[in-house]
Amino acid sequence: MEExxxxxxxxxxxxxxxxxGCMKGFCLRAKSESEDCIKTIKTYIMKVQTQFGKKVKFVRHDGAREFATNSLKDFYEDEGIEQQTTVPYAHQTNGTAERAIRTIVTIGRSMLHHAKLDKCFWAEAAMTTIYVMNRLPSPKIEHKTPFEIVYKSKPSVKHMHVFGCRxxxxxxxxxxxxxxQGISTL
Incomplete structure (x- = not known):
């Protein structure tokens, strides 16, 4: 992000x-802090395997340096996870993730603009977008929500409010x- x-x-x-189609976002301070990125990926994979009893079969990424470390390669090998690297500079080969990122950024910017919030709230807008998108029906999964597929129950949206409301x-x-007096916050 710019800011x-x-x-x-x-x-x-x-x-x-x-x-x-379920998404999980993590905000990172720097790409160069690859140890944080590696730890985040390893922790998430282990959590998925433990919490849901499902084995992660493959990980697809764009080949960026932070994903190509020996530590991650060893982890994938130990866990029996296939690592798939997309073709360099051909974003369409990692279409699902690339499209999701573009959608999250676009919706996040719209939310910030509508709420008249500064760009420094981009992470909150992105995480809110991911949260909402996980609770929206998708034609790819028979008009169920990603939340419903993962947690085996329909999500509640009663607690949701307009982003940036008082x-x-x-x-x-x-x-x-x-x-x-009311304070405008997230």
Missing amino acids: NSLGGSKYLLLIVDEAS TYILTPKEKRLKSV
Whole structure:
């Protein structure tokens, strides 16, 4: 992204499950911090395998340096995961992830514009977009939601509000001094 997020992140790592379409995003401070990226990928794969009892069969990526480390290659080999590298500079060969990233960035920018929020909120907008997209029906999976495929239950959207809407902070009675006007936050 052009600007660092409030948390200092500059990059979005997106993992897309090809079977369900479910997405998981991670905000990273730098691509050069490949140890963080490697740890994030390893942790996520182990979590998927433990939480859902499903074996990750392959990982497809664009061949960027942060994905081509010996540490990750060894991990994939130990776990029996096939590593597929797409053709360099041919983004269409990694179509699912590339299209998802483009959609997330476009929707995120629209959300920031609509909420009149600064660009430094890009990470929050991206994560919100991923959250919402995981709860939208998809024709690719028989009009079910990615959430429904993964968690075996229909998602609730009752708790959702407009991105950037006015919220109020709940202060315990013991700490209240006076009435506080609503504060525009996420």
